[in-house]
Amino acid sequence: MMKCLLCNTTLAFDFSWRWFFSFRAFETVPLCEKCHQKFVAIAEKTSCPGCGRKQKQRKLCQDCLRWRKLQTELLYNKAFYVYAEPNMRAYFEAYKFQGDYRLRQIFVKTLQDHCKKYLHRGWLVVVIPVDEQTLAARGFDQVVGFLPDIPKKMYLYHLKKFDRCPQSHKSRQERLATPQPFGYCGPADLERKNILLVDDIYTTGSTLYHARELLLAHNCGCVRSVTLAR
Numbered sequence: 001m002m003k004c005l006l007c008n009t010t011l012a013f014d015f016s017w018r019w020f021f022s023f024r025a026f027e028t029v030p031l032c033e034k035c036h037q038k039f040v041a042i043a044e045k046t047s048c049p050g051c052g053r054k055q056k057q058r059k060l061c062q063d064c065l066r067w068r069k070l071q072t073e074l075l076y077n078k079a080f081y082v083y084a085e086p087n088m089r090a091y092f093e094a095y096k097f098q099g100d101y102r103l104r105q106i107f108v109k110t111l112q113d114h115c116k117k118y119l120h121r122g123w124l125v126v127v128i129p130v131d132e133q134t135l136a137a138r139g140f141d142q143v144v145g146f147l148p149d150i151p152k153k154m155y156l157y158h159l160k161k162f163d164r165c166p167q168s169h170k171s172r173q174e175r176l177a178t179p180q181p182f183g184y185c186g187p188a189d190l191e192r193k194n195i196l197l198v199d200d201i202y203t204t205g206s207t208l209y210h211a212r213e214l215l216l217a218h219n220c221g222c223v224r225s226v227t228l229a230r
Helices: 062-070 086-097 101-119 132-138 172-176 206-217
Strands: 078-081 124-127 156-158 182-184 195-201 223-229
Touching: 078 101, 086 101, 086 195, 101 124, 101 195, 101 223, 182 206, 195 206, 206 223
Parallel strands: 078 223, 124 195, 195 223
Antiparallel strands: 156 182
């Protein structure tokens, strides 16, 4: 018997004959439909193509217009849900900050299915890492937790900065002014391989653009990104 990880309701499954004769593996998401509907999804046809922000129409948002003045190319981030709404904020509070590792299961399929599309095309999947202090306190990397079956490249690491203020505690201006937070430990030459960056939340985009800067410096090809929320 499986229960919803958010409301503890017992989940019911319809084992139809159609499913039985399809010989497909039975996949479950430990979330009831009522709880799932509380998350605000982002439709691609009404999102910013640069960062994935939910909008009324598909055009570059003001943030991405500013980034385009600084970058040769945008990341064209794919985001699945709106971050700035109560249910998603509560989810991340419980998962990231209270350390409820079970909650990773809710969005594993969403992110893994997206990454698999890129892996099938020969892309590398590179994870945005957490810093050592956070990893020691929490006990897990929240992005790695979303990708248990994906071959991940841990080419980036956080530079050691004592008393580093977490990104979640910074204002927009402070995030944008943050210097390069990462070091690089991958191959000296990435041989023009295309890379998909994976993070949990896209806020200003500075973290992802810092990561791309390092990868481009080591001769990667195209860099795109995906985040659970925007």
